[in-house]
Amino acid sequence: MKLMDLLERLEYECVSGSVDAEVNGIANDSRHVEEGFLFFCIRGAVVDGHKYVPEVVEKGVRVLVTEEAVPVPEGVTVIKVKDSRYAMAVISAAWFGYPAEKLKVIGITGTKGKTTTTYMVKSILESAGHKVGLIGTIEAIIGDTVVPATNTTPESCTIQEYFSKMVDAGCDCVVMEVSSQGLMLRRTAGISFEIGIFTNIQPDHIGPAEHESFEDYMRCKGLLFRQCRIGIVNADDSHLTQVLEGHTCKVETFGFSEKADLRAERTRMVARPGYLGIDYHVAGLLDMDVEIDIPGTFSVYNSLTAIAICRHFGVSQTDIIEALKKARVKGRIEMVKVSDEFTLMIDYAHNAMSLESLLTTLQEYHPRRLICLFGCGGNRAKARRYEMGEVSGRLADLTIITSDNPRFENPEDIIADIRTGIEKTDGKYVEIPDRKEAIAYAIHHGEPGDVIVLAGKGHEDYQEIRGKKYPMDERVLIREILEEDRKSQA
Structure with missing residues (x-):
């Protein structure tokens, strides 16, 4: 060329x-x-x-x-x-021949909710007959091909290559997570987004290698709304005005606020053994009832965002309702059936902010006991260990401290740091370094009405030890534990 x-x-x-x-x-x-x-x-x-x-x-x-x-x-x-x-x-x-011009590109930015919302959008649009590509924190999906992700928003050359392959695979649209780093480093430069989404913003990614301040973080998030045709934004976020500063797009809002163009009303927690969800009424630009098989208020926000996007593609209310019931995200409040008496789930919460949000949400379902199993990564900031320990000690009825990517550190040293945080509270805890043994303990000690959270690994399928990644998927571990139980009882 x-x-x-x-x-x-x-x-x-x-x-x-x-x-x-x-x-x-x-x-x-x-x-x-x-x-x-x-x-x-x-x-x-x-x-x-x-x-x-x-x-x-x-x-x-x-x-x-x-x-x-x-x-x-x-x-x-x-x-x-x-x-x-x-x-x-x-x-x-x-x-790559300007492939984005052959696709309708949907970009989602925000501190939380990006990953779940992308999968909800993909599920809804595909139910309506669209072929949808996806780029995000977990993976890129290109037709029948799945590529594990290394960055939430890949380098620009990789994005364009993915777009090109999506066009070749027959995709007519793509939904992608757009991180503040991706915007700051110009990875999405030149892309004309059909729709840009703002989910929410909280102080995060502030530091020498990321954003110099919260103001810079907000500014970078806001860059998306200077290169999209329609901006769909969270009316309830207190920083919305700063994020939208200098925007050039048409703006629509969603949220619980009466001023929101698309709003959620009459939310209701839904709980059964092995199942937690939420239902609500959609008002404003649409009039419909929705139930989501993912618990918590943030699930209302994520699904409402997806509904706001898909409204622009002319998707029927029936398709939206049915698709939202099927939408699943690996490692994001992913419920795994192990008992008819208690609920077990896997979630990626791996810092104090996300763990507190998750456990606070689960408390709203009034479980008999809330049990939290987690560890912390080695060769990372020790403060995270103390903070997560304190959060779990304060909010969970029982914490099971275990290992999670110890890297070049001794797992027992990491566990000791987590214990320091827990001991600032009155929370009960046990220490089981081997993650499979820890999960088995949680399952074997589950009681009727309990909610058990395996936090930190989420979609990850490895354990990183001494510079090497060993296969370890919590779903596989659970299956092995249940199978071993069956054999021992036979």
């Missing part, structure tokens, strides 16, 4: 070589370049891609996209741009 065709939507300066150069491929990782490739010199938090120029030129790269002048041999073209991340997004779109 001619370089000039890749540059057609980009402001640039050709400081050496020629825009008539032929490009055989594009890459931003020096390990992936080949003869005739274009290489993006990206300034990262740790590594500056400009330092790899000699290496990639030696490997045959003939076009460089840079933010500064770099010495190159004759025959190598250097394209200087103001922002190489933005350039990568624009050039990647051109390389």
Whole structure:
């Protein structure tokens, strides 16, 4: 492909070589370049891609996209741009033939609710006959292909590649999680979103390698509403005005507020042994009753968001209601049937904020006992251990402390830190380092009316120990435990 065709939507300066150069491929990782490739010199938090120029030129790269002048041999073209991340997004779109223009793209941003909402939207739209791609925290779904995720919002070149494959697979729309990091790092630059969603915002991802302040975090979230046609936003969020500052889209609202365009009324908790859910009435732009097989007020928000999106695709109320009953998200309040007397679920809650939200929600169902099993990752901030221990000690009737990705730390040391947090409360606890043994203890000691939460792993299917990832899926562990129980009773 001619370089000039890749540059057609980009402001640039050709400081050496020629825009008539032929490009055989594009890459931003020096390990992936080949003869005739274009290489993006990206300034990262740790590594500056400009330092790899000699290496990639030696490997045959003939076009460089840079933010500064770099010495190159004759025959190598250097394209200087103001922002190489933005350039990568624009050039990647051109390389794959602008696939986003062949799809209706739905982008969802917010501190919580992105993952669950994407799956709800996918379920509803597919029930109405659409073929839907998905990009998110857990995976990318492209037709029949599933790709495990490494970032909530992938690099721009990967997004465009996914879009291209979705078009080839016959998808007509895609729903994707759009993180503040993805927006800040221009991974979604140049994409014209049909609909942009704001779920909610709380102080999170603030730090040296992420956002310098909560204000910056809000600003980055708000960038989505400068590149979408319709913005659908949470009317109940106290920071909505700041997030929407400078928006260029048509705005619709959802929530519990009487001022919301689409609102939830008459919510009711639904509880049976092995099942927790919620039902409510949708008012405003639609008039319908909905029941969700996922507990809690946040499930109302997530489903109401999905309904607000799918209304724009002309989905019938019947399809919406039926699809929401079927929507499941791996590792997000995922109920696993182990008994007719008590409820067990798996959830990804892996910090104090998400654990407190989860346990507070489950308390609203008035379980006989609320049992929380969790661990904390090794080689991560110790404060999280103390905080999660204190939350579980305060809100759960019994905490089962176990192991979760100890990495290069001793699991017993991590457990001791969690115990320090719990002992600030009156909460009861037991310590069982082996996660399978801990889960077996929870199941064998479950009593009628209990709610048991296995927190922290969620969709993860591994345990990381000493630099190696070992297969470990909690669903598999549960099946093994139940099978072992059956054999022992035979």
